[in-house]
Structures are given as structure tokens and as C-alpha cells.
Amino acid sequence: MKLSGQRLSPGHRGGRKAMSSENSNDSTLRSASSVFRLVLHSFLCIVSLLLGFRLSRESVMVAVNMRHSMNRLDAGSMPAVQSEFPVSLLLNANSSLPIENNHTLMKLEQEELLPELDPLKQSVIQDEKSSRVSVGRHQILIRDWPYPDPIDVMKAHMIIARVQQEQRRLYGQVERRQPLLVITPTHRRAFQRLHLSSLKNTLMLVHGQLTWIIIEAGGRSRETAAIVSNSGFTVCHLHLTQPMPTAWSKRPHMEALLRLRGLRFIREKKLEGVVVFADESNSHRLELFDEVQRVQWFGALSIGLLMPPKRYEMGKSPLRWNDLDFMAGPPPFRPLQGPSCSENGYLVGWYYEYGRVAPKDNGSRTSAGFEWAGFVFNSAVLYDSVNRPSWIRDWDEWAREDDDMRSPTIMVSDERFIEPLGDCGRDVLVWWARSEARSDGKYPEGWVLSQPLEVVVPAKRTPWPDPPPPAAPPPPAAVTASTDQEPHEKKRQGKRRNQGKKNAKKQNP
């Protein structure tokens, strides 16, 4: 009879009895030992049903392990899954050790249906390794601490990075990257550290060669130098002695002068590459730096504008155009500036906060009010007069400091030749934002505090001992009763309102 829990007989499946007749084991009642075995087996099966796992198998393994713990067991022998006589000697194929020598096999007490295994037949091959593989139950090997080792994780990440680099090299990388010339005007102020250090971190992630040209208003300062140092790429720190004006409306002109100073530097040094205007308060996507590689001479891309629309309605934005008519009512606000294309992908106009505008036929600059950040060009247009296309003007023509040039399209004589980048302006790759501290704001100088901060809210539990309470003579006993109430009441009230502060006040006289 088959009582083993799981491998029950077959009948529900398709009724193929051909093999079952060969394999069925009749219950043998030939000897008392077999009766005993049967009884024990049925007992163990019932117990295993109760306990929920196959006790018979486990007890067999324990018994065999204890009995044959010294031998190197092998190969080949563990009988198949169903065991009718678990208590009989079974070979435990518990080892998945590589076994290369001849082993001794234990003979099993089995029914006469089963042939006996001749141990000597196994050692047929003397000169080669015999099979390390045995059929039967194997141990599931679990190491002591089945968790990742941080060094292995680090090595794996290095492998992944190297594989991805190879993939980029083989399949996806931009063929040749032009070096980038990033121009950033700045000046020393409270929020400079905030903006400039985040821009530096962005630029550190850019692939390829990069030169960062920083032009500072009001002379070179230690603070700026400290922020931009240790970046890993070339930094050129230029300056103009004229300070940045405090009035908001005058700042764009000053910034344009700073950028012009940077462009003059590029022209003098004849630096090669793509000129990108990265204002320090802008947010850039890394795809921007891949996209600008595609520019041939002069390109334009879309920028998003992060600014409140209220300023527009009130007419206070620095991006106001002079020729906009307010009488027609507040226009719809779309916070974008960029090129606008036809279906063929050619530039047909501009898209700004209030809609589209087509280039005028007389060639006047319709994009005059656009931000510098939305334009990139090849640095050769500044100094290479031979190869430069005819629609780009010469440096001496347009680079005049007294002119009110508000966007780099001043150097272009015909706007229609400008190349639209970023999927023809549909991809916004950079966002323009201006957040500055008020001039009367109490920001620490360079965000470095000279004295340690005072305790406002003490931590609940600190690992350090509390400072001793201030030494005070103990009041006379008669008075303590009443005076003790008040601090407690005050403390209780304090707990309701503002526990921390009152405690602090108590502790710090």
C-alpha cells in the first residue's frame, strides 16, 4: 500500500497503467520485520500528515546520516522518490561533493524486484574523472550569510558601467563630440553659491570636453573662485570691474556685457567648440549638451520659463516687448520661448510667451527679446571670417558695448537661417528661472556661519550629558511648597503651548 504523502497513484490522469504494474510494490507480509516496518511507516506518515512535512524522509536522512557519517557516500544510489521502506538502509545521496575515487556503496535491502547494484561496476573508468553527478536527493547548499557583499556589489556596478560604456561606444554614442564653451555671467551675492554650485554639478556630468567661462561683475572674488574650483574641467574666470546694478531692469544689459566679454575671450583665444549660454540660475537637462552637438553654425532651442504670470499681467516682467499692445486684454500665457517650424522642419518663426510671431520681411529681429540661453552657435562664427556663412555678421559689426543687444541673434543678419534644435523646438531642454535674495535679506556671508547655531529646540535624547542646572541656593522649606507649584504650573502650561522653548529658556539663563 502506498501511504507516502504525495506521490499518490496515478489514476486521475489518463490511466496509463503500463508502468504502474511494473512498479507497484505489493505489501509484503513475509516477515515480522516487514510488518514492523509497515507499522512504523504508517505511524510516521500519520505524524507527517499532522506535522505537515514528510517526517519519514527526514528521519531516514537523520538515521542514515548518523550511521554513515564517516563514509563518503555516493553516487548513484538514492532510490527514487517514493520509498516504501524508509527505515531500511538507504543510501543518502546527500553529498554533492565531487567524488573522484571509487566509493563503496552500501547495499540496500530491497525487494526482489530491484536488482542489486554491483559497486565494482562503477569504477570502469580509471584514468578519467568519473561522473560527479548522482541522481537522487541533493542538499540545497546555502552559505552562512546569504546576503550581498558590498564589495561584490561594487564590483558588479563597475562591470555594468564598463559594459554600458562599451555599448555606447559600439552602438549609440555621438560620433565625435565637439568641445563645449559654456558662458556664465555671475556676481557675488547671497544666492550665488546656491546657483553656481548646482550649475557646476550639472556641468560635471556632461560627457566630453568642456570649458567653463565665468565672467564676474565687480571684479574677481574669492567666493566665486572657491565655488568653481575643483570641478574637473577647465574654468576661465574673467571679470569686469563694473559692478552689477541693483535695479532689476538694468541687469539684463549688464549680463549682456558680461557675456560679450566672454565672447571676446573666445575670439581672442580662437577657442573651438560650441558656445552655450548657461545662466547660473537655469536648470539644464543633460540631453541639452548632446543636442547642441548637432549645431552647424547657429541654432536655437526652446526654453521653458519659470516665472509667475502675474508679472506679465502687471507688465513688470523684464521680458516685456515694447511693441505689445496691452489694450487688447491680457493674452494667454505659455511659458516657452523657442523656434517654431513648418512641417518640413524649417524655421518659420518664433514662439514666445504669447504665441507665435513670424519673422518680418525687412529682416528686423523678431527674436530680440529672447533669452540668451536659447541660442547656441559654433565658436568659429566669432573669428573665422573665411568659412563663416554670409548670414552671420562679422564681430566688429555687432559687438558694440553701447548697443542694447538683448539676444545673440544680433549677430545674425537673416533669422531664417537659424537652425532649430531639440526636435524643432518641441523638446524643452533648459528652464530659465530667476530667484534672487532681497538686498536686505539676512543671509550669512558665503553661507558660512561664524558662530555655532543656538539651540532653539533641544533634541529629546542626546548622547551627551545634559549641562548641569544653574547653581542656586535652595529656598527655605516653607516657601518651597508654594514656589514649587508655580514652576510646575508654568511647566505644565508650557507643555501645552510651547514646551521646547520654555525648557530651553529654563536651561539657558
Added chain:
Amino acid sequence: MDVKGSRSVSIKRTGDRTASGISQYAAKEEREDLFPHSVEIFQIMGFRFTSRRGMLLCLLIGLLIASLSNVDSAGLAEELHERISGTAGDVLEDDPVGRLKVYVYDLPAKYNADMIDKDPRCLNHMFATEIFLHRFLLESPVRTLDSDEADWFYVPVYTTCDLTANGLPLPFKSPRMMRSALQYISRTWPYWNRTEGADHFLTVPHDFGACFHYQEEQAIKRGILHLLSKATLVQTFGQRFHVCLKEGSIVVPPYAPPSRMQSRFIPPSIPRSIFVYFRGLFYDPGNDPEGGYYSRGARAAVWENFKNNILFDISAEHPGTYYEDMQRSIFCLCPLGWAPWSPRLVEGVQFGCIPVIIADDIVLPFADAIPWEKIGVFVNEKDVPNLDKILTSIPIEQILEKQRLLASPAMKQAMLFPQPAEPGDAFHQILNGLARKLPHNISIYQGTSEPTLNWTAGPPGDLLLWVGDKES
């Protein structure tokens, strides 16, 4: 107890997924429930080296597979892929046409075509190799209609087409069917008796090849069908020192429809971000719930050791993005299941994921034409707990080298069975393997006075007559 059976049925139903490797294991658990195991001892027979050439071949296979040595590449750092050449040389792209002639026996339809008519599911499961090889040979230029000039004879018997209700082949009638076919051949043509089948080849794609059983102990006990002891077998099972792999067999990959894989490619520039990937069963709940039998405990060891490891993306789930995820992985585990082979190897090669083969003594397809130890990583089953250390300590140059080899289109093509056949595919590799075995040893033609093949050998059940499946 029927509860257990029905539970395994439900598991099998959920196990029917697109990934054929997983369905194989679900299939296994389904079949195991049919027949109770019995207490048996098997005999492990040693390898019989009947010829020096066979011994040399096996030594080469052994050296090839047993060593995990570092192999430096020739420094072809700038190429996208490298040429694959195994121990037999640069033979992956050989053209077998003109190098051999194959005569295909015209057996009655009950041995082949009727089996398909009875159950057309045979055309889609992973044992369909036999059907498609027959069809390929019928149309191939190597086929000759003149049996006197043929070098090789093909016996088209579809032994794995007897399917259960769930689509799993039952091998119990296969020995009888094979014997019946061979008796027919020996009566009708003189070529079988001339060499006792030494210049014949057939396909036995089942789990343990010509041992015709799905349980390993039973298969070992049966051994290879005695009548086939001289013929060349084309099979998927390959394990050294195993009864069911005889020397001179051609190991082929399991059948997987190429269109299913080739329709799911993603651009190669998408970065590979998964370190190790595996989807499939770790425990076989229907047949081996506690573990230890299924995959010799190796899959369970992988799960227990690495389920908490972020580098290992392993689970028993069945995602719809299985093929896409393989293309985003660097290593794909190919552990053994109930049998050492699996379609994961084919899928890994298609998708450029380095196969990590965890199966002791396995013989991989076309081992003489493809240098597998240069392409995959072999891990002993006892070393599975240290799998993360092993994989992270492979030098990065080797990993890149393996990826370059895997990118070779000849490599990918050699693992597939496309219809219609294309140059360099697995059909042609089989023919190349047969061509490399030519010319036949002259001794096979010397008829012996008493034939050594015993037509009455084998278990008594095999001797029953097989008249074809009349029941539909």
C-alpha cells in the same frame, strides 16, 4: 491525495506561459504525477569507447567543457563581433552541400505524418526538431534518391508526438514504435542489416534521448535502446558519463520558434542594467516540494542564496517582457531542471546575454563547432552559493569578449531552426556534424557472421507490437 494531484494540475495551468523553458518544467511536474516512483536502483554504466576516434572526440569535449580557463582573445577590440571557431575549426559557416549525401527512408505514414494529423500540437513544442529536420531533409540538396550512393540514412520516426491532454509527450510507446520502424526498415531495405545501423541517424529529442523516459532513474535503468546502439543519435540531452549520451551523438539545441524571439528585439544601444537574470521555477511543487531532487538542488540554492541580492533579478514570475529583459541583462542563468538542457541557452544566445550554465558535466549543442567555455560561464553546482563572487570576479575583458562572441550572427543562427532553412542554421550544423564524421570506418561494412544486435533485448514491454495509434 487527489487534492495534491489537482493542485498540481492548477499549477500546470498557470505554468503555461510563452517562455518555452518554463513550460518545460511545468510540463515536467505534470508528468511526474502520473506515475508513482518506485524503489529502484539504477546502474551507471561507463562510457564505452569503441573507437579511437570516439575517444579522441570525447577527450576533446571533456577538455573543452571541463576547463574554466581564461582564454585570451586575439585582441580584436575594435570589431563588433568575433569569429567563432571551436575545436573542429572555423566550421560554423561550412556548407554541407556536396560533402555528404543523405537518403531519407520513405516510411509508412503511421510513423510520421499520421502522428501530426492526430495531434498538430507536436509542431509547436520544444521536441518538434524531429519533424522539422525530416521536412528539411526532404527538400535539402544533400538528399539523394539513390540509396546506393548515400553516406547517411535518415529514419524519420516521430517518437515524441504522443501527447497527453496537456501537451506533454509520453515516451512509453516510443521504444515499441522505434523497434517497429527499424524492423520495417531492415525488412524492406538491405542497408540496416548491412551495417546494423552504423550509418543511420535519427532524432530523439526527448528529455533523456533514446532512453525514452522522462525520469532520470528510469531512463538510466533502461539505457539507450539496444537497437540504436550503433546508430548516430541527434538529441538535445547531453551529459558526460551518462548512459543516455553515447559517443558520437550530435547534441542539438531544443526547438524554439525563431519568429517568436526575433520579433522581440530591442535596440542594442539600450544599456544593459540587470546584472543577473533568471525566470523560472526554483522548486517543483508538484513533484518535489521540499527540494533536493529538482535540478539537484541547484535552482533552490540559487533562490535561497540570492533572493535578497539586488544584483540578481530572479523570480518565478512570468513577465510579458521576458525577452526584452534578457536583452537588458549581462548574465542569464541557465541552471538544469529535471534535465540538464533548457531553451534558455538558445534565448540567451539570441539576445546577447552571457549564459551562466549550472549543470555539472553537461554537453552543450554542437560542442565541437562552438567553443562554449569562451562564450558562457560554467559554474559547478557545488559553487552556487558563491555565484555572486564568481561572476563579479570575472575580468571585465573576458566579459566584453564573451559579448563580442555572442554578437556574432553565425552564433545566433546556429542555434535556431528556421522554416524555411537558412544557411548556417542548426539544420546545417547537424549536417556539418554528420559530414565531419565521414568517411565511415570501413569496419562497419564488414558483416559479421552473427549480428551483434539483439532484436529481443530490452524490457518485455518493449517487445509488444506497435501498430500505430488507431485511437484519436
